[in-house]
Amino acid sequence: AQSVTQLGSHVSVSExxxxxxxxxxxxxxxxxxxxxxxxxxQGLQLLLKYTSAATLVKGINGFEAEFKKSETxxxxxxxxxxxxxxxxxxxAVSDRGGGNKLTFxxxxxxxxxx
Amino acid sequence: DTGVSQNPRHKITKRGQNxxxxxxxxxxxxRLYWYRQTLGQGPEFLTYFQNEAQLEKSRLxxxxxxxxxxxxxxxxxxxxxxxxxxxxxxxCASIPLSGDTQYxxxxxxxxxx
Numbered sequence: 001a002q003s004v005t006q007l008g009s010h011v012s013v014s015e016x017x018x019x020x021x022x023x024x025x026x027x028x029x030x031x032x033x034x035x036x037x038x039x040x041x042q043g044l045q046l047l048l049k050y051t052s053a054a055t056l057v058k059g060i061n062g063f064e065a066e067f068k069k070s071e072t073x074x075x076x077x078x079x080x081x082x083x084x085x086x087x088x089x090x091x092a093v094s095d096r097g098g099g100n101k102l103t104f105x106x107x108x109x110x111x112x113x114x
Numbered sequence: 115d116t117g118v119s120q121n122p123r124h125k126i127t128k129r130g131q132n133x134x135x136x137x138x139x140x141x142x143x144x145r146l147y148w149y150r151q152t153l154g155q156g157p158e159f160l161t162y163f164q165n166e167a168q169l170e171k172s173r174l175x176x177x178x179x180x181x182x183x184x185x186x187x188x189x190x191x192x193x194x195x196x197x198x199x200x201x202x203x204x205x206c207a208s209i210p211l212s213g214d215t216q217y218x219x220x221x222x223x224x225x226x227x
Contacts, residue, residue: 034215043218090157092156104157
């Protein structure tokens with residue numbers, strides 16, 4: 001069984017500050033890992049994904065994440081927060097051998113302050 | 115590529131009524147998924163189809179829920195005898211057979227009064 005843990009349900013940063021959203025996963029097989037962003041009353045938009053290529057993955061809007069097998073982590077970072085980054089962020093793991101269904105974390109609400 | 119579409123976007127119903135949601139996946143995407151998202155939680159897997167075949171159903175999908183994808187294109191999710199606990203956002207996603215990334219629709223928000 002797979003699972004995802006997102007530490008910190010709410011994260012608040014100042015505009016221009018580093019964004020760090022934490023994600024740890026549990027998987028019995030080499031995972032596919034994803035970060036999605038959700039704006040209010042909207043669906044999920046893919047930010048980036050790890051599918052066993054480079055461990056440092058770059059995504060849209062200046063976000064990146066690093067897959068660390070030894071730490072079972074896939075933390076999301078952005079060097080400089082922008083007001084438009086305020087949203088909810090979900091980390092997810094895919095059971096690529098079982099239909100690619102996603103198991104999501106509980107999400108982290110990012111607030112960006114002036 | 116027009117994206118995944120879902121209708122209606124919002125549905126308000128009274129407890130005990132039946133509701134049906136529709137999902138139109140990205141054209142030629144073989145796999146289609148349904149998830150449910152309650153307030154403050156991440157989406158939870160409900161079921162998925164490969165073409166018209168329903169290959170897996172979650173334990174969350176009680177016997178009041180039924181999903182179909184009759185021609186391997188659009189899908190419907192029906193909830194019979196709705197309960198207040200069914201209030202949630204219902205999300206649909208699709209993926210090509212050889213792909214690894216699910217593309218999500220905007221969701222249908224269900225409110226059961």
